[in-house]
Amino acid sequence: MAEKRDERLINKDPRAVDEDENQETGLPFFKQPAFIFVLKISLSLGVISSLLTGLFITNSRLTDVEDQILQYQEEISVFKEQQDILKQNLQTLTADHEYLVSEVNALDLSAAQGDLSKALAIYDQQADALNKQLAVTRNGLMSLSRMIKGSRVWQEDYNNQYKKLFEDNKQIQQAIDELRGVQKDKAQREEPQYLEIDF
Numbered sequence: 001m002a003e004k005r006d007e008r009l010i011n012k013d014p015r016a017v018d019e020d021e022n023q024e025t026g027l028p029f030f031k032q033p034a035f036i037f038v039l040k041i042s043l044s045l046g047v048i049s050s051l052l053t054g055l056f057i058t059n060s061r062l063t064d065v066e067d068q069i070l071q072y073q074e075e076i077s078v079f080k081e082q083q084d085i086l087k088q089n090l091q092t093l094t095a096d097h098e099y100l101v102s103e104v105n106a107l108d109l110s111a112a113q114g115d116l117s118k119a120l121a122i123y124d125q126q127a128d129a130l131n132k133q134l135a136v137t138r139n140g141l142m143s144l145s146r147m148i149k150g151s152r153v154w155q156e157d158y159n160n161q162y163k164k165l166f167e168d169n170k171q172i173q174q175a176i177d178e179l180r181g182v183q184k185d186k187a188q189r190e191e192p193q194y195l196e197i198d199f
Contacts, residue, residue, distance in 0.1 A: 127173050138162045
């Protein structure tokens with residue numbers, strides 16, 4: 001009896017055997033161990049593929065970040081070079097400024113200005129004295145021309161020369177007055193008077 005049953009099992013289709021076993025167990029296909037195993041493998045492969053995709057995306061983003069970091073490093077190195085040049089220029093400018101300050105402090109500007117004012121004042125006095133001398137000489141010649149016959153021609157010969165001397169001396173005095181640092185005399189100066197004689 002047992003031998004006959006074994007012969008039936010041997011001659012039977014395996015799929016039919018599985019169906020018979022499923023019918024014997026009474027479980028639906030989605031609760032079968034084989035289906036659950038295949039489902040787990042599929043889910044695992046999906047998770048692995050998602051992780052690999054995320055890794056690829058992250059790797060590409062990290063590559064972009066590395067490129068940006070390298071670019072920033074190059075810009076920082078250029079900025080450091082410019083900063084070093086600027087620092088060196090500032091040091092040179094500071095040294096030049098300190099040297100200029102020391103040279104200016106060594107100058108006695110007050111004394112120099114006072115000496116210049118004194119020299120110009122002396123020259124101005126000399127010019128004023130020359131004006132007076134010319135006026136006295138010219139007035140004397142004009143008085144002499146009234147007393148001595150024939151001196152009129154001689155006085156007229158030198159008249160233009162005296163006028164030119166007066167004009168030149170006035171230009172010198174005007175140039176002195178226009179110089180900076182000259183302490184001008186506030187008192188009103190009396191201009192030399194000429195004797196105008198009609199012959």
